[in-house]
Amino acid sequence: MKHVLASLFALLPSLAHADWPALDWRMTIQGDKPNCIACGPAEQAQFDADKPKYAAVREWTTREIREISDWMGSFGFPAPVLSADGPRLYVQNPSTYLSADKTFWPKTAGFYSKGPIFLNYEYFFNAATTAAVPFASDVLIENTDTLAHELFHGVQQATGFYASPEDWYREGMPAAVGIGWTGHKYTPYVFWAGNYTEPLHTPSDPYSRGEFFYFLGKDLGARDGIDYLVPLLAANPADGAHGLIWFDNGLAARGTRLSEAYPQFIANHATGPQNFGLPAGVGEIAPRPRVMAGDLSAADRRERNVAEVAADYSDVSPEFVGDWAMVEDKDRFYATVISIPEADRIEDLRLIVGTRVLPGKARFLAPMRAEPGRMRQPFNVRVSNVADAPATTAPQTYVLRAETAKIALVLPACVEPGKTLPIEVESPLDKADIDEILTFADLRASAGSIGPGPSFTAPSAAQTVKVRVTAPGLDGVGRTLEMGEIEVSANCMVQMKMRDVVATYTARDDFTEFSIPSEGVKMYLKPNDVAVREGGRWVPFPPGAKAMFLPKMSAMATGAMGGTLLDPVAGTGLEEFSMARMPPIYAERFSWGNLRHGLFDDGPPTRTRSPCADGTPGCAATAFVAQGVPVNVLFDKALRPTVLTFPEVTVTFAYGAFPIGRPPGW
Numbered sequence: 001m002k003h004v005l006a007s008l009f010a011l012l013p014s015l016a017h018a019d020w021p022a023l024d025w026r027m028t029i030q031g032d033k034p035n036c037i038a039c040g041p042a043e044q045a046q047f048d049a050d051k052p053k054y055a056a057v058r059e060w061t062t063r064e065i066r067e068i069s070d071w072m073g074s075f076g077f078p079a080p081v082l083s084a085d086g087p088r089l090y091v092q093n094p095s096t097y098l099s100a101d102k103t104f105w106p107k108t109a110g111f112y113s114k115g116p117i118f119l120n121y122e123y124f125f126n127a128a129t130t131a132a133v134p135f136a137s138d139v140l141i142e143n144t145d146t147l148a149h150e151l152f153h154g155v156q157q158a159t160g161f162y163a164s165p166e167d168w169y170r171e172g173m174p175a176a177v178g179i180g181w182t183g184h185k186y187t188p189y190v191f192w193a194g195n196y197t198e199p200l201h202t203p204s205d206p207y208s209r210g211e212f213f214y215f216l217g218k219d220l221g222a223r224d225g226i227d228y229l230v231p232l233l234a235a236n237p238a239d240g241a242h243g244l245i246w247f248d249n250g251l252a253a254r255g256t257r258l259s260e261a262y263p264q265f266i267a268n269h270a271t272g273p274q275n276f277g278l279p280a281g282v283g284e285i286a287p288r289p290r291v292m293a294g295d296l297s298a299a300d301r302r303e304r305n306v307a308e309v310a311a312d313y314s315d316v317s318p319e320f321v322g323d324w325a326m327v328e329d330k331d332r333f334y335a336t337v338i339s340i341p342e343a344d345r346i347e348d349l350r351l352i353v354g355t356r357v358l359p360g361k362a363r364f365l366a367p368m369r370a371e372p373g374r375m376r377q378p379f380n381v382r383v384s385n386v387a388d389a390p391a392t393t394a395p396q397t398y399v400l401r402a403e404t405a406k407i408a409l410v411l412p413a414c415v416e417p418g419k420t421l422p423i424e425v426e427s428p429l430d431k432a433d434i435d436e437i438l439t440f441a442d443l444r445a446s447a448g449s450i451g452p453g454p455s456f457t458a459p460s461a462a463q464t465v466k467v468r469v470t471a472p473g474l475d476g477v478g479r480t481l482e483m484g485e486i487e488v489s490a491n492c493m494v495q496m497k498m499r500d501v502v503a504t505y506t507a508r509d510d511f512t513e514f515s516i517p518s519e520g521v522k523m524y525l526k527p528n529d530v531a532v533r534e535g536g537r538w539v540p541f542p543p544g545a546k547a548m549f550l551p552k553m554s555a556m557a558t559g560a561m562g563g564t565l566l567d568p569v570a571g572t573g574l575e576e577f578s579m580a581r582m583p584p585i586y587a588e589r590f591s592w593g594n595l596r597h598g599l600f601d602d603g604p605p606t607r608t609r610s611p612c613a614d615g616t617p618g619c620a621a622t623a624f625v626a627q628g629v630p631v632n633v634l635f636d637k638a639l640r641p642t643v644l645t646f647p648e649v650t651v652t653f654a655y656g657a658f659p660i661g662r663p664p665g666w
Contacts, residue, residue, distance in 0.1 A: 056134040061147070068148050068181055075227050077155045141182050141189050148181035149174045155233065164237045167206035169247070173229055175210020176217065180226040188214070188225075195277040196270045200262070200309040201242035215269045216261060220254050228254055241391035244309065248390050258309070263350035263357045263384040266311045271380060276313035286314035286381065287402035291334065291370065293322035297405035297428045301341070304400055306349070306385040308393040315378035318404040320370045320474075329481040330409065332371070333469055335429065335437045337403045338364040338381060344396035345387070352382040360398075365433055367441040367471035368404065369479045376475050405429050407437060410593050411467055411484045413638040413655055414492035415458040416507050423454045423467075424593035424639075441469040448488070458488040484638075491657030494583040498651045504658050505583040512580055513660040524663050525580040531663035538664065587653055592620065592639035601625040610634060613642045613652075 073079075135143060152174040156162040162170060179188050192208040203209055217225035232250040239245040248258045273279065287300040298318070306312040318336055340360050343349055349360030358364060366379070381400065387393040410424035425434050435454075443450050446466040448459040458465070465486045470478045495504045500519075505512040511526040524531040530546050532539040541549075578585065588594060595605055602625045610621035613634060619642075620635045634643040636655075644651040 053134065060134045061143075064144055065147050065151070067185070068144075068151055071181060071184060072148075072151060072155070072177070075223070076230050077233065078158045141186055142191070144186070145178035145182050145189065145191065149178035152177040159233050161233055161237065164243070166201065166237065166243045168201050168203055168209045169213075169237060169243055171206040172209025172213050173232075175207050176213030176229070177210075177226055179210055179214040180217075180224040183214075184224045190214075193274060194270070195275070196266060196311045197276045197307065197313070198310060199307050201244055211269070212265065216265050219261070219265060219268060220251075220256070239391075244390040257388065258390045259348075259386045259388050262309070262386045263311075263352055266382050266384050267352045267355045267357050270311065270313075270382065273313060273315075276311070276382075278313065286316045286378075287338075287400055288316070288374075289318045289336075289402050289404040291318055291320050291404050293320075293324045293327055293370075294331075295406070297403055299401060299403040301399050301401040303397060304383070305395065305397050306383055307395050309386050309390055311352070311382045311384040313380070313382050314400065316381045316400075316402050317375040317378035318368065318402065319374045320372050322372075324370060324372050327370070330483045331406070332369050333407050333409075333441070333471060333481050333483065334368045334370050334404050335407055335427075335433070336366050336368055336379070337405065337429065337433060338379060339401050339403075340383065340398050341401050343398035345394065346398070348385050348387045348393060348396070349398060350384045350386075352384060353379050363433065365436050365440065367407075367437050367469065369471040369473045369481060371473055373474050403428075407434065409443075409467065409483045410591075410639050411486050412456065413636070413640060414487045414489055415456060416490060416492050417458050417460050417462060417488055419507070420451065420455050420457040423450075423456055424591075425454070426593075426596065438469070441471050443467070443469050445486070456486060458486070462489050464488070489657070493656060493658050493660075494587050495654040495658050496583040496586060496651060497654075498649060503583050504660050505581060506660065507584070509662070509666065510581070511666065512582055522661060524661070524666070526666070527578055527580045529663075529666070531666070533661060533663075583653070586644075586651070587640055587655075590633055590641040590644055592622065592633075592635055595622060595624070595633065598624065598626075601628065607635075612636060 153162070156170065156173070164170060175192065179190060182189050190211045192205055192210060194208040194211045195203065195205075198204060200209070200212065213229070214225040217228050220228055222228040228250070231253060232247070235246055235250065237243040237246040244258070251257055251261055270276070287302050289298040289300045291298045302314075304312055304314065316336075316338055318334075324332070338351065338353060339362075340346060340349060340351055343360060346360040351358040351360060351362060351364060353364045353366075356364065360383075364379075364381075383398060383400065385393060385396060405428045406426075407429070408426040410426060412421040412423070415421050425438075427434055429437070438454060443454060444467070445456060446468070447461075447463055448465055449457045450467075451457055456465075456467070465488055467483045467486060469481050469483055471481055472478050490508055491506075492508075493504060493506050495502065497503075500516050502515045502517065503512050504515070511524055511529075514523040514525065515521075520535060522533045524533075530541060530549055532541065592607055596607070598605060605622045605624045607620050607622050610619050611617055612619035613636070618637050620639060621633060622635075623630070623632045625631070630647060632643075632645040633641050634645075636642050640655065641653050644653070
């Protein structure tokens with residue numbers, strides 16, 4: 001329609017702007033006579049049949065071009081220089097585009113330096129109907145877009161702007177104005193979709209840059225998407241850099257730069273493969289991690305290229321394979337991480353996923369529910385390449401990486417009402433990534449609250465609390481995953497048995513009862529107090545005796561357990577050993593959440609599935625050698641130790657409510 005084989009110029013008349021004369025647009029139909037030149041019988045018959053349509057077409061076209069003139073003038077564009085004949089519309093009939101002076105394609109229109117706009121006979125008459133509105137809706141939009149497009153070429157001519165040789169803005173700006181006009185009066189319609197793998201300034205089809213100019217203007221808040229073009233026309237685009245410096249400076253006046261506006265445009269408007277020269281629904285080869293049931297993580301990476309001032313598109317989706325039928329919710333919580341680990345000039349890149357624009361060095365994270373297959377709608381990943389000084393942008397190679405990693409929560413089995421305990425997280429991801437994923441996944445509890453760390457603060461009443469997250473499945477629909485339960489109880493006690501000693505700790509009162517049933521002796525230890533009951537009576541403890549006795553407790557416990565294993569993982573930051581809290585300290589130090597950080601004589605420990613202490617399935621175990629001592633640990637379902645086996649002693653743990661005594665005044 002607007003492909004011209006002669007010079008195309010634009011014209012901006014407006015009654016609303018002081019520089020614009022009152023323009024009386026008239027239509028002239030070339031060849032409007034009974035015998036059209038060089039027409040065969042069929043063309044002559046069609047020409048004669050079209051004559052009744054002329055009046056309606058003349059009326060609509062003349063009225064439309066006058067409205068467009070007024071609309072354009074309202075923006076403050078400069079007025080065109082008109083020929084002595086004034087503004088005219090010429091419609092070319094088939095005989096005319098066979099004549100020697102001007103030749104057009106069947107869908108061609110044009111503005112000439114003498115002032116007239118030439119329109120295509122085929123579209124303006126052959127496609128007309130006899131209805132009150134002379135065109136079907138799609139033809140009407142195309143024809144009114146044509147009028148606005150060609151009219152704007154006159155605006156460029158009036159400023160001398162058209163002398164610049166860069167077609168991306170010489171044709172892109174009028175194309176944007178055509179979209180702006182159809183959006184103003186009818187509905188915005190894009191006739192040429194852009195291909196953004198091509199550099200912005202050297203597209204194979206310059207008309208397609210109308211989409212860019214228009215939607216960028218909408219993003220900037222420009223009226224009808226085009227008022228930001230007014231100061232651009234006043235500046236000289238011949239900057240020796242294909243107009244990139246000129247355009248970047250124009251955007252600076254709107255409070256942004258091309259390095260910011262371009263990736264945001266891609267995020268908002270270039271959202272699928274069709275915007276990158278690919279068939280709809282067909283993405284480029286991209287990273288595709290394959291995750292087997294039970295895997296902690298899987299990763300894939302691909303080397304890709306992106307042109308200067310352009311963007312690259314690829315679909316990214318993990319693939320979950322294997323048998324997931326019996327996998328519990330808590331083992332289906334994964335995260336996909338997309339990143340650019342390597343690039344020639346990563347500072348020029350932006351990682352775009354969906355509508356999010358991230359710096360090239362950033363990582364995109366999204367929670368996922370694992371289930372067999374691939375995503376129905378993959379992550380549409382785009383990487384834009386625009387330097388802060390756009391003219392210095394160079395093509396580059398980069399690596400796109402995707403990792404899908406499991407996130408397992410180790411919940412405290414029991415928490416006293418109102419108390420706060422940490423939630424352990426097992427994942428190959430680092431803490432910053434985990435924190436972001438848990439925020440996206442809305443980690444929450446049915447009662448009490450989830451805090452930073454993450455941590456759980458129990459409610460004031462005893463109850464069973466469910467912990468949940470939300471993660472989308474492969475269909476993109478969010479699913480609630482049950483991550484486990486936490487018992488809130490005043491009887492969160494830890495009991496530890498070793499040889500003849502039974503040590504029972506109560507968190508509510510923060511003391512431990514040490515009992516030797518065979519001897520009928522019980523000792524009670526607080527961090528700052530001690531009491532003994534023997535033979536059914538409380539043994540008096542003078543204050544001075546307590547002060548001497550308490551410091552010896554840690555040494556006694558160390559000797560009893562073999563002190564080298566009091567803290568099997570060096571540097572974990574656990575509290576200094578206190579015999580008054582011996583059961584929970586040992587339970588914590590030999591929990592999987594602590595042991596998994598260890599580096600022992602035989603390397604880092606591994607966790608295997610194992611029957612529980614009572615023979616039921618669903619527990620775990622590990623074995624390691626620490627300072628020459630072999631250790632075996634059996635865990636419960638919350639990964640707390642239940643049986644701790646050394647070469648010469650076995651220690652058992654139990655958790656819940658146990659009857660213990662209470663010294664007077666405690």
